[in-house]
Amino acid sequence: xxxSEIHELLRARFGDDVAAPAGGPRGDQFLLVKxxxxxxxxxxxxxxxxxxxxxxxxxxxxxxxxxxxxxxVIHLLSYPLRHSLVLxxxxxxxxxxxxxxxxxxxxxxxxxxxxxDLFGVTFTGHPxxxxxxxxxxxxxxxxxxxxEEAGGWHGITNVRADPLVELKRLDDAARAExxxxxPPPPPPAxxxxxxxxxx
Amino acid sequence: xxxxxLRRVDQNxxxxxxxxxxxxxSTHGVINxxxxxxxxxxxxxxxxxxxxxxxxxxxxxxTGWHGYMPYTDRIDYVAAMFPxxxxxxxxxxxxxxEVPRRAQYLRAISGELCRIASHLISVGTMAMDIxxxxxxxxxxxxxxxxxxxxxxxxxxxxTYNYHRIGGVAFDLPEGWRDRTLAFLDxxxxxLVEFDRLITFNEIYIRRLANVAVIPGPMAVDYGLVGxxxxxxxxxxxxxxxxxxxxxxxxxxxxxxxxxxxxxxGDSFDRYFCRVREMGExxxxxxxxxxKLPDGEIMxxxxxxxxxxxxxxxxxxxxxxxxxxxxxVVADGTNKAYRIRARTGSFTAMGIIExxxxxxxxxxLVALIASLxxxxxxxxx
Amino acid sequence: xxxxVDSGVGGDVTLFHxxxxxxLINMARENSLWxxxxxLACCGIELIQTGGPRADLMRFGAIPRxxxxxxxxxxxxxxxxxxxxxxxxxxxxQMSEPxxxxxxxxxANCGGLFQPxxxxxxxxxxxxxxxxxxxxxxxxxxxxxxxxxxxxxLVRNExxxxxxxxxxxxxxxx
Ligand code: SF4
Numbered sequence: 155x156x157x158s159e160i161h162e163l164l165r166a167r168f169g170d171d172v173a174a175p176a177g178g179p180r181g182d183q184f185l186l187v188k189x190x191x192x193x194x195x196x197x198x199x200x201x202x203x204x205x206x207x208x209x210x211x212x213x214x215x216x217x218x219x220x221x222x223x224x225x226x227v228i229h230l231l232s233y234p235l236r237h238s239l240v241l242x243x244x245x246x247x248x249x250x251x252x253x254x255x256x257x258x259x260x261x262x263x264x265x266x267x268x269x270x271d272l273f274g275v276t277f278t279g280h281p282x283x284x285x286x287x288x289x290x291x292x293x294x295x296x297x298x299x300x301x302e303e304a305g306g307w308h309g310i311t312n313v314r315a316d317p318l319v320e321l322k323r324l325d326d327a328a329r330a331e332x333x334x335x336x337p338p339p340p341p342p343a344x345x346x347x348x349x350x351x352x353x
Numbered sequence: 354x355x356x357x358x359l360r361r362v363d364q365n366x367x368x369x370x371x372x373x374x375x376x377x378x379s380t381h382g383v384i385n386x387x388x389x390x391x392x393x394x395x396x397x398x399x400x401x402x403x404x405x406x407x408x409x410x411x412x413x414x415x416t417g418w419h420g421y422m423p424y425t426d427r428i429d430y431v432a433a434m435f436p437x438x439x440x441x442x443x444x445x446x447x448x449x450x451e452v453p454r455r456a457q458y459l460r461a462i463s464g465e466l467c468r469i470a471s472h473l474i475s476v477g478t479m480a481m482d483i484x485x486x487x488x489x490x491x492x493x494x495x496x497x498x499x500x501x502x503x504x505x506x507x508x509x510x511x512t513y514n515y516h517r518i519g520g521v522a523f524d525l526p527e528g529w530r531d532r533t534l535a536f537l538d539x540x541x542x543x544l545v546e547f548d549r550l551i552t553f554n555e556i557y558i559r560r561l562a563n564v565a566v567i568p569g570p571m572a573v574d575y576g577l578v579g580x581x582x583x584x585x586x587x588x589x590x591x592x593x594x595x596x597x598x599x600x601x602x603x604x605x606x607x608x609x610x611x612x613x614x615x616x617x618g619d620s621f622d623r624y625f626c627r628v629r630e631m632g633e634x635x636x637x638x639x640x641x642x643x644k645l646p647d648g649e650i651m652x653x654x655x656x657x658x659x660x661x662x663x664x665x666x667x668x669x670x671x672x673x674x675x676x677x678x679x680x681v682v683a684d685g686t687n688k689a690y691r692i693r694a695r696t697g698s699f700t701a702m703g704i705i706e707x708x709x710x711x712x713x714x715x716x717l718v719a720l721i722a723s724l725x726x727x728x729x730x731x732x733x
Numbered sequence: 734x735x736x737x738v739d740s741g742v743g744g745d746v747t748l749f750h751x752x753x754x755x756x757l758i759n760m761a762r763e764n765s766l767w768x769x770x771x772x773l774a775c776c777g778i779e780l781i782q783t784g785g786p787r788a789d790l791m792r793f794g795a796i797p798r799x800x801x802x803x804x805x806x807x808x809x810x811x812x813x814x815x816x817x818x819x820x821x822x823x824x825x826x827q828m829s830e831p832x833x834x835x836x837x838x839x840x841a842n843c844g845g846l847f848q849p850x851x852x853x854x855x856x857x858x859x860x861x862x863x864x865x866x867x868x869x870x871x872x873x874x875x876x877x878x879x880x881x882x883x884x885x886x887l888v889r890n891e892x893x894x895x896x897x898x899x900x901x902x903x904x905x906x907x
Contacts, residue, residue, distance in 0.1 A: 178664020178683070181447045208573050212667070212695040216682055229667055229678070229695075233573065233589055240667070261576030264703040272410075287403035287732060288852065289816050296851045297411055303851050307815040310859050317843075383773055383817060404817045405774055408850035415849060423846065430775035474778070493785035500782075510782075511775055511871050729774060 155237045157183040160205065168195060184227070184240035189252050192243055196258045199230060199239070206232045207239060213255065213265035215273045217247070217298045224250045224273055224298075245275060254280040272297040368396065373717075383728050384702070384721075390714060398709035398717055400702045406732040413692030418444055418659040419518060421692065426512035428694050429730045432471035434464045435672030436679075436694065437516035442597060443668035443679040444518045447661050455648040456520035457599040462641045463506060463515055464670075465634040466533075469540070470499040471673035472627045472634075479624060479722040480551050483560050488551045495543055498536055505529055518659065519652035530642050537635050544632055552628055561624060562615035565708050565720040569618065575707075576700035579675020580630065581724055584610040584623035591671040603640045605633045620723035627725070660687050674698055674725055698730035755892055762805070763885040764794040766833075769804035769824065774811030776838035779871040788874035793881055801825075806833035806864075806884060808877075812840040812847060813854045825861040833887070835880050836863045839870045846870065 157175045164172040164185070172195065173186040187195055199207045207230040216225045228241040245252050254277035255262035266277045267286040274295035277283060285292065294301055305311070373386035383404035389397040409428060413421045425436040438460055445452060452460075477492030500510045505526050507515040515522055551557055567577065572585035582589060590607045592600040608629035610622030661683035668679050675697035682691040701724040709717060768790075772780045784790050784797055798804045801824045813821060825834070836857045839845030844855035857863055864887060867880040 178447075178662055180449050180662065181664040181666030184665070210576060211676075212678055212680060212693070214680065214693045214695075216691045227680070229680070233587065236594060238667075240665075259576070260574045261700050261703060264699060268699075285403075287406040289403075296408065301851070308819065310815060310818055310854055313855070404814060404820075405812065406814055406816070406852050407774075407812055407847050408852050411851060412847070412849050427775060427846075430778060474781075490786055493782060494787070497782065497785065497787050510873065511778060 155205070155235070157185065157239060160199075160237075160239055161185055163202075163205070164195065164198070167198060171195075182240050184242050186242045186244065189243045189245065192241075192253050193255070193258065195241070196228075196255055200258055204235075206234055209233055210255065210259035210261050210265075211238070213262055213269065215269045215275055215297075217273060219247065219299050222247045224275055226252050226269065226275060228255070250275040251278060252276075253278050256280055271295075274298070373398075384726070384731065386705075386717070388709075388714070388717070393713050393715075395709050395712045395714060395717055398705060398712075400705050402702060402728075402731050404732065405728045407729070409733045410692055410694070413689050415688065417688050418661060419657070421689065422516065422518075423512065423514045425694075426514055427729060428696065428733055429672060429674065429677070429727060430511060431474055431727050432467045432673040433511065433513045434460075434467035434515065435670055435677055437513065438464060438598070439668050439670040439672070439677045439679040439694070440681075440692075441516045441518050442670060443666050443681045444659075444661065446666040446668055447664055447681060447683055448518075448659070450519045450652045450655060452520055452598075452652055453649045454599070454646045455524075456650045456652075458641050458645050459521045459525070459650060460516060461599045461603070462533075462638055462645075463503065463513070463521070465637045465641075466499050466503060467513075468634045468673045469631050470496045470503075472631050473499075475673070475722075475725045476547075476551075476624060476627055479719075479725075480557070482718045482722040483557060485551060485554075485557065488547070491543075491547065491550065495540060498539075502529070502533055502536060505532075517651060517655075519655040520650050524650050530645075533638065533642060537639060540635055541632070544628070544635075548628070552625070558614050558621060560715075561621035561719060561723070562619055564620045564716045565712060565723070566616045567618040567704065567708065571704075572618065575704040577675070577704060578697040578700065579671065579673070580626040581623055581697070581701055582675060583607065584626045584723075585618035586610050586612075586622075591669050591676050595669060597668075597670060599641065600637075602644065603637050605637050608633065620719050623723040623725075658687050660685065661689075672697065674701075674727070674730060694733055696730040696733065698724075698726040698728075699733075701726050702731055759889050759891060763888040765796075766794060766805045766881070766884065766888065767796045767798045767803060768835075769801050769807040769828065770797045770799060771807050771821070771824070772810045773813060773817065774838075774840065776810035776841070776871040779874060780808060780810040780837065780877065783874040783877045788878055790878065790881065793878070793885070795881055801827040802829065804828055805831070806835060808835045808837055809841045809857045809861075809863075810837040812845070813857055813860070814852050815854055816852070818854045818860045821857065822860050831891075833864045833884055834861055835865045835867060835877075835884060837867045837872055837877060837880065839868060842866050842868060 161172065161175050168191060171188040171191045175183040175185060177183040199205050209231045211231045212229040214227050216227060218225065223244040224247055226243045226245065231238045243252050252275055254266055256266065266280055267283060269275050270277060270283050271285045271287050272295055293304055368389065368391045371388045371390060373388050385401040385404065387399045387401055388395055409424055412424055422437065425440045426433040428436040473492040473496045477489035480488035503513060504510050506529065507513050507523055567585045569585045569587050572582050572587060586609060588607060588609050593607055608626045610617050610626060612622060613625060614621055663683055663685045665682040670677050677697065678695040680693040681689055684690040708720060712720065782788065807825060807828065836842050840847060841857045844853055847853040865880050865883050867876050869876050
């Protein structure tokens with residue numbers, strides 16, 4: 155089933171809580187849905203014969219500071235019917251809250267923890283929402299566009315000395331060494347080879 | 354959730370909480386498990402991941418479209434052709450670039466060789482985790498030959514960076530086809546030997562059969578993919594069911610778990626799917642080498658400083674660890690707005706906690722090995 | 734090897750004998766350097782391959798150990814994240830003296846291609862002291878073997894009398 159056919163079905167049931175398919179000229183179309191009805195819509199998509207989205211393929215987020223929203227993007231796939239669908243939910247950037255899909259698809263559990271960790275989206279109803287990738291005491295949500303690095307962690311700096319400085323020091327030392335061990339100035343030996351430091 | 358720390362849970366019984374990893378020889382890469390056990394029996398095992406979180410998704414937002422290709426290698430370094438291919442496919446979907454037929458065949462050939470190499474490591478380390486060291490060495494030996502072949506093809510042994518947006522980087526070198534065919538002849542014999550060595554070994558079967566059974570519906574619910582899903586009896590393979598690239602041209606079968614020595618979906622089924630898949634990959638490479646069309650290996654006129662119209666696309670490829678999906682969002686500039694890799698190992702880790710209850714400690718190792726997780730795919 | 738020092742010059746007999754003993758001990762040590770398997774990322778796979786049948790690190794007496802307490806040196810192979818850095822330090826502290834570290838791959842040397850990353854430690858030497866750096870991304874097995882040989886050279890030239898590193902100085906830079 156194509157995205158617009160699925161949209162027809164959803165609109166018959168949920169009205170204007172499901173926006174019309176949108177998307178770029180190429181690639182995938184998506185349906186923007188209202189966060190408040192997300193769980194209902196998800197259940198409907200999973201359980202209706204003819205839709206049967208039994209596989210929650212991916213759940214992630216995209217940060218849009220210009221529009222002041224964080225989009226949670228859900229990719230669904232149906233194994234028996236071989237069609238797919240992209241759902242999106244928008245949440246306010248300042249305090250993003252989206253209902254958790256864990257009761258519908260168990261796999262959403264870890265995906266939501268990841269989104270919480272990297273974007274700071276809170277999923278209401280999630281059984282165990284805590285950081286997954288980063289240490290528990292990490293500050294900030296790195297995949298947001300305005301994230302600033304804290305400069306190291308627990309006293310480990312994230313600055314590395316410029317290797318060129320050290321190379322120059324070694325170079326200079328080697329040169330000084332050569333100059334010191336070079337034969338005395340040319341006058342006594344007319345055919346002496348040129349001192350290597352000029353090379 | 355309460356914070357898990359190392360301690361005796363209760364002075365009056367034997368239950369305790371142990372740390373398993375992150376540096377542990379039989380976990381696949383740096384993964385930590387916090388295991389609550391009562392003697393040998395596990396009451397709960399909580400995976401703690403993120404020890405290899407390398408910000409790959411964030412880096413993608415600053416590298417430019419072509420520049421991200423080497424980073425995709427690092428998403429799954431055991432089988433680096435697949436993230437290459439997945440990323441390239443996603444950008445091609447978004448830009449409408451057509452990949453020449455020959456390049457698609459080369460992608461399939463390199464991909465299937467890479468799948469064999471990855472499965473060799475997987476079944477080898479699995480045997481090692483169970484306690485048999487020799488199969489690992491046999492696997493690594495064969496893998497070295499594949500590494501040589503791939504090195505002749507693209508110059509790298511591990512991080513290939515072979516695919517390009519719009520094609521592949523290099524054509525087959527001279528004599529490569531014959532070397533590959535010779536290797537495949539040898540490899541088919543090796544598979545028979547490997548089965549004799551370990552697959553049908555009585556002890557091995559007993560260690561794996563009926564251990565950590567994942568029923569089909571549970572596998573789908575938890576989002577398992579690839580051999581883990583097929584081991585549970587779900588007959589699904591992206592190469593066959595949503596064909597991409599050149600795969601619709603080849604004949605191959607998809608091994609599905611049969612419950613040969615126990616229940617469908619046990620550790621042995623997952624293992625056995627992988628062993629059989631290596632044989633299928635070898636078939637695909639043979640067919641592809643035979644039918645290989647002539648022509649270009651890069652699409653014409655792919656800009657260096659690629660600009661992509663605003664939009665988003667998801668690409669699916671069947672990697673060695675199952676379906677790998679790349680989700681890319683473009684905003685019309687020469688850099689990606691967001692790159693996201695959906696990987697099989699990440700979801701596979703999610704199933705360990707519900708499955709672990711009642712397992713023996715040694716079975717937990719078998720379970721982790723049979724799920725074939727690799728750390729960079731979990732953490733990215 | 735022993736005859737190289739056989740300088741026959743009279744003089745300090747004790748010194749002569751000590752250096753002979755040093756040589757003997759160092760010879761034993763350099764040919765049985767056991768390493769702690771510490772594969773962190775992609776380089777870890779090359780580390781396995783190096784231990785595998787073709788490159789065969791074992792012929793130099795280097796045997797992989799799973800426990801830091803049995804290991805003489807540690808091969809840090811791969812990307813060290815901040816989360817892992819503390820564990821690496823812990824493992825290093827658990828090894829008994831004398832101990833060495835080989836840093837394998839660009840990531841372990843300096844962060845490599847993860848310079849822009851927010852979660853990657855820019856080099857193992859920020860946490861523990863490193864003796865041998867092996868460049869490459871990933872280094873080929875030959876390169877790692879060369880690294881081991883360099884470490885053997887280092888061990889060979891060590892003197893018992895002036896041990897390189899007092900126990901508490903292992904604390905590293907941080
Ligand atoms: S140096 Fe390269 S191969 Fe090694 S861990 Fe880093 S990225 Fe991977």
